[in-house]
Amino acid sequence: MSAAVASADVVTSFIQALERRDLDAALALVTDDVEYDNVPMSKVHGPDGIRQVLEPFLGMCTAVEWVVHHQAATGDVVMNERTDRFELNGRWIAVSVAGLFVLRDGKIALWRDYFDQGQFNQSMAG
Amino acid sequence: MSAAVASADVVTSFIQALERRDLDAALALVTDDVEYDNVPMSKVHGPDGIRQVLEPFLGMCTAVEWVVHHQAATGDVVMNERTDRFELNGRWIAVSVAGLFVLRDGKIALWRDYFDQGQFNQSMAG
Numbered sequence: 001m002s003a004a005v006a007s008a009d010v011v012t013s014f015i016q017a018l019e020r021r022d023l024d025a026a027l028a029l030v031t032d033d034v035e036y037d038n039v040p041m042s043k044v045h046g047p048d049g050i051r052q053v054l055e056p057f058l059g060m061c062t063a064v065e066w067v068v069h070h071q072a073a074t075g076d077v078v079m080n081e082r083t084d085r086f087e088l089n090g091r092w093i094a095v096s097v098a099g100l101f102v103l104r105d106g107k108i109a110l111w112r113d114y115f116d117q118g119q120f121n122q123s124m125a126g
Numbered sequence: 127m128s129a130a131v132a133s134a135d136v137v138t139s140f141i142q143a144l145e146r147r148d149l150d151a152a153l154a155l156v157t158d159d160v161e162y163d164n165v166p167m168s169k170v171h172g173p174d175g176i177r178q179v180l181e182p183f184l185g186m187c188t189a190v191e192w193v194v195h196h197q198a199a200t201g202d203v204v205m206n207e208r209t210d211r212f213e214l215n216g217r218w219i220a221v222s223v224a225g226l227f228v229l230r231d232g233k234i235a236l237w238r239d240y241f242d243q244g245q246f247n248q249s250m251a252g
Contacts, residue, residue, distance in 0.1 A: 004200065039222055040242035070226055072198040072205045074130065079198045079205035081226045081238065096165055098224035098240035100196055100207045112207065114224035114240040116166035 004073035007103045011078045014101075014108060015066050021058045023051055031109045040117035050111075063087035076103040093123040130199035133229045137204045140227075140234060141192050147184045149177055157235045166243035176237075189213035202229040219249040 001009075010029055017026035027047040036050045037043040044053055058064060064086055071080040078101040085094045095115050102110040127135075136155055143152035153173040162176045163169040170179055184190060190212055197206040204227040211220045221241050228236040 004198075008200075040245060070203050070205070070228065072130075072200040072203045074134075074198040074200075077196045077198045079196070079207070079224065081205070081240075096240065098205065098226060098238075100224060102196065112224075114207075114222065115242070116240075117242050117244055119166060 003075050007076055007078050008073040011101045019064050029108055031104055031107045035110050037112040039114050061086045061088055095120050129201050133202055133204050134199040137227045145190050157230055157233045161236050163238040165240050187212045187214055221246050
C-alpha cells in the first residue's frame with residue numbers, strides 16, 4: 001500500500017468516527033501536538049483542543065454526515081472536498097468545506113478546514 | 127509519469143500562467159465547458175467565463191503571487207492549499223484558499239476555490 005493510500009485511509013477512518021460522533025476513536029488518529037484550524041473561525045492544538053471544539057457541537061447533533069465529493073492524496077498530504085451535514089433540532093445544516101490533512105507517522109498532525117463563515121452562519125440561522 | 131503527477135503539472139502550469147497574468151496561456155489549459163466556482167461568490171462556465179471574472183481583476187494588479195503550501199493529486203483530481211496574493215494600488219492583499227481541480231483529458235474541467243468571503247472583503251478593504 002502506497003503512503004498516499006495509507007494516508008487517505010486514516011483520513012477516511014477519522015471522518016467515519018466523527019460521523020458516528022465517536023470522539024475517542026477519532027482522537028486516537030491524531031498526534032499529541034495536532035493543530036486543528038477552522039480557518040475563518042479559530043485554531044486549537046492537541047486532542048483536548050479538538051475535543052473542546054467538537055464535543056459540545058457534536059453533542060447537540062442527532063446525526064452527522066460528511067459527504068466526501070473528491071479526495072486526493074500525495075504522500076502524507078490528504079485533501080478533500082466535502083459537504084458537512086449536521087442534524088440539529090430536527091433540521092439539517094450543511095457547510096461546503098475543503099479540508100487539508102497532513103499526517104506524521106500515520107496520524108493526523110494538521111487538520112485545516114476552509115469554508116465560508118457567512119455560509120455557515122446562514123445555515124445555522126436557518 | 128503517473129496520471130496524478132501529470133494532473134498536478136497541469137495545475138502548476140495553470141497557476142504559473144495566472145501569476146504572469148497571461149490569461150491566454152492559462153485558458154489553453156482548460157476545457158471548453160470548464161466550470162469555475164468561487165464557492166462563496168459566483169460560478170461561471172467556459173474559458174470566456176473565466177476571462178470575464180479574472181481579466182478585470184488581474185488587470186488592476188501590478189503583481190500576482192499564488193503561494194502553494196500543500197498540494198495533493200490522485201488520478202484526475204488535484205487539490206491545493208494556497209495563499210493568493212495580489213498587489214493592488216501599491217498594497218498586497220492576501221486570501222487563504224483551498225482549491226479543487228478536476229481534469230479531463232489533460233485539461234482542467236472543474237476549478238473550485240474555497241475561501242472565506244469575509245476575509246477576502248477585509249483584505250480588499252485594507
